[in-house]
Amino acid sequence: MTLIRRTAPVTFRQAFDRLFDESAFRPIARSHGAPARLPVDISSTDEAVTIEAALAGIHPDDVELTVHEDALTIAVKSAAETESTADERTYREVRRSHGSRTLRLPKGLDIDAAVATFENGLLKLSIPRAEEAKPRQIPVTATTEAAAAVVAGEISTEAPQESADEA
Numbered sequence: 001m002t003l004i005r006r007t008a009p010v011t012f013r014q015a016f017d018r019l020f021d022e023s024a025f026r027p028i029a030r031s032h033g034a035p036a037r038l039p040v041d042i043s044s045t046d047e048a049v050t051i052e053a054a055l056a057g058i059h060p061d062d063v064e065l066t067v068h069e070d071a072l073t074i075a076v077k078s079a080a081e082t083e084s085t086a087d088e089r090t091y092r093e094v095r096r097s098h099g100s101r102t103l104r105l106p107k108g109l110d111i112d113a114a115v116a117t118f119e120n121g122l123l124k125l126s127i128p129r130a131e132e133a134k135p136r137q138i139p140v141t142a143t144t145e146a147a148a149a150v151v152a153g154e155i156s157t158e159a160p161q162e163s164a165d166e167a
């Protein structure tokens with residue numbers, strides 16, 4: 001007995017899509033210079049927003065931070081040249097890389113008080129919240145306490161009287 005297995009026909013589009021899904025055509029992170037993506041961690045507290053970006057192998061002078069309206073752009077540009085001579089040949093290698101990532105910032109941040117540090121390939125940006133944007137507590141007074149304050153004369157319930165000069 002012979003088994004025949006029938007498969008659904010593959011269209012040209014499916015074959016073409018499958019070709020580019022293979023790992024040989026996927027972008028690979030570069031081992032030198034800027035990575036293919038700039039990975040970031042964002043955390044937020046009542047006091048500030050903190051953004052950390054892993055920029056391994058990047059010099060701090062090659063990092064540029066720009067804020068325009070409510071968008072933060074982290075840009076990395078680096079260039080390196082090496083030259084070596086072996087026998088009668090001179091080998092020269094020039095590497096240039098660049099990349100950027102733009103993040104939307106929440107409203108109510110004090111951009112002028114932002115602090116950026118770079119240590120061991122980790123960029124850390126801390127942007128404090130503006131005083132107006134920080135959460136505040138509103139005291140709640142019980143109605144019995146408010147009534148006692150009125151009786152004690154601490155709070156006036158009467159409307160202000162007009163003086164004869166104002167009339």
